[in-house]
Amino acid sequence: MSSSPGHAVPGEHYFVPQPSLYPVILSAGMFLLAFGFIQVINNFGPGKWVMLGGTAVILYVLFGWFGRVISESQSGAYRDWEDRSFRYGMIWFIATEVMFFAAFFGALFYVRVISVPTLGDMMATHGTSLWPEFAGTWPTSGPKGPAFTPMGAWGIPALNTALLLSSGATVTWAHWSLLRNRRRQLALGLLATVVLGSVFLGFQAYEYHHAYNELGLTMGAGAYGATFFMLTGFHGFHVTLGTIMLIVILLRCLSGHFSAERHFAFEAVAWYWHFVDVVWLVLFVFVYWV
Amino acid sequence: MNAEPTPSAFSDDDLRRRRAAARRLGWLLAAFVLGLYLIGLLIKR
Amino acid sequence: MSIATTHPGGHAAEPYQGGLRRWLTTTNHKDIGTMYMMFSLIMFFVGGLMILAVRAELFQPGLQLMKPEFFNQLIGIHALVMIFAALMPAATGFANWMIPLMIGAPDMALPRLNNWGFWLLPPAAILLTLPFTLALFGIGDGALATGWTFYAPLSVQGGMGVDFAILAVHILGISSIMGSINIIVTIFNMRAPGMTMMKLPLFAWGWLITAFLLIATLPVLAGAVTMLLTDRHFGTHFFDAAGGGDPILFQHLFWFFGHPEVYILLLPVWGLMPHVLATFSRKPTYGYKAQVYSFIAIGLLSVVVWAHHFFTAGMPVPALIYFMFSTMAISLPLAVLFFCWIATMWKGAMSFETPMLFAIGFIVLFGIAGLTGLILADVAADAQYHHSYFVVAHFHYALFAGGIMGVMTGVYYWLPKWTGHMYCEKLGKLHFWLTVFSFNLTFIPQFFLGLAGMPRRIPDYALQFAEFNAISTVGAFILGLSQLIFAWNIWITVRGGKKAEGRVWESAEGLEWELSSPPPHHSWETQPVIK
Ligand code: HEM
């Protein structure tokens, strides 16, 4: 547990930012978004408009706050000491994301290994069951769920796996180019990553459409539908965020930001992208394949 | 900066007495707990 | 540990923001710490008022004051407010104020994020309590009525108060996670040169483990309540057997967070105890390393014992046995902590200022929490005691005597450092004795009630439980009123009072005491060097 203590240069001053209104405004925006959302799902009040207002406020803050950070970064306010704070921060943030997905994977394993088989074995183990004819095999939408066709692994999902794996390679190519100061290749690598991510999302949208309209596979399709859409849905949401972040980084690269020595934002987004990639691999194995 | 330590509110004698009292109380409590334990062993349900 | 330089350097040019704007925009760890502490104190009274209404209803058998539905709402929101809006913010407030001072850092590592972490709390508190108000206007049927545990299927069927609570928990979770990330980064990256991890103050160690637990478990709670939300509104069947799901799945997910949560609430307190005990025993802390390793062991064990909260829900016998023994195993490192606290006092020249009284009260009463926890961890015994008032008494010894009284220990210990004034010792002692007396008056009878079979979370009860409930209610009202002394004492200390020295307690050790009281707005801008 011994990490290198303190900072490198004794007497150095840490960058403590000026007072800022952004955090409070962001909190207010999130309150509006949450409150509006509750109104929408419970059918009272002007929910949609409250949500819209909240989203606008959040977007305003995202532009303003990140803009401020970028200009601080460009003005050279951050040195190694601050940089290390950002790195540690991003690593532990990704750790929280890992645990967020772990909750849904936990639910998937629980229904597959425990609750569905138990329900199927009720006649054998207890001699009684609410649903004696329920077999307890996976995939299932449960004893009372609608009929559906599960999603196969080797069509679009396999293609998507290939896409995401290549995008992991292209973002690494971009990183190497940045380290060697080859700006054109850097931009190309990022662009390729953005394109691959977007195609992935397009395929996933098509897959959802297919599931709802032809397979009868909906969120309401019992344990299978619930875990399928929750896991792939949150993953897709993260790919969307990652793609937006990559676009921002690409634009920053094009305007000459980042150097071979100092490019925390680039690396943070790359880490995030790899994380999304790894989640997909686990997802591909346990949701689509086995 | 006024970082000088507060002058001690207790005389050396006082501190010595407190140390002795703490030790006495410690033994007393230990004996009490041991007693409870022994009584617990002896009670038959 | 000795310090080479103790001068903070020149102040950064920061336009001083007066009035409200200062608090809305601040990036200063002391300001943010103060806001956390004030918020916590206010919510402590909000949650307290709710539960006094509950105790009033329980004063006699029968329904006197409120409908059962409203009673159910009060107990659930009381718990959520106390845990998420009173105890956790108090611990984060301590961290904000003290960790930078203790480790010689100029501020928290991510100051703007720090401000955001605080300002997420008021919106969440509003979301938690708003349904009460909306119900007055005929919108919805009030707040979450499932108890703080959100168990499905009740929470799937409940009214929109559940949605408010789910969204509130999301926002509270984001706040805590941002706070935790900040604390981890601060401890890893902002320590004064020469302060190795094994010289880190125990308070910072306790918080470090807390922060890791938050990062590991809060996202799982977020996931669980998200599944609840989709079960309620978007047609999924996570917690519905008819769709192949399982209500017990919710209990697993909830307690995977919920059990570590009790250590999240207590580790900061266990961290501050040795500082207080050492100061007033005029001896160095006993067993620094043993305490660090115990923190780590408790942190690791706490994520693998969750199912002891629902032994009676049904699980295979090997699972029962595993969860029973792993739970009991936690009491080993916990016993090491108790031993270290007591050994720190052993042969010390003790004096009994208010923080020391609270620390000793904490040790004795929290010990009762641990011992009754062992009883509950026994599967066979728990079949009898589960969901009874015995559990209520157990976790109030843990959370009030362990958590809240631990926080009070810290407040009395550090308030002079924060305000530059000594609190009133007479009022402090009065507060302590009234609190200890009325706390026990409130909760000892609840052990008896539970043993006799009174279930928890009911507004009415059989006649045989009348006397103990009446006693408990009297105790609760004394307990509630005594806290006004606490608030008053804080108020007068903030406003004025005897000037406090930099080293408030003459035998206190650590960097925080090298600074004036109150410390300058910017401290340790030039880091001290630890030799
Ligand atoms: C040796 C230590 C401990 C053991 C063995 C232990 C064991 C248990 C067990 C088995 C239960 C479940 C009882 C039931 O519902 O039937 C329980 C409940 C509870 N414990 Fe502990 N406990 C310990 C320490 C603590 C601590 C330190 C805290 C808090 C800081 C705590 C807070 C709680 C709470 C809040 C509940 C009830 C939760 C609810 O149902 O709403 N416990 N404890």
Ligand SMILES: [Cu+2]
């Ligand atoms: Cu527990």
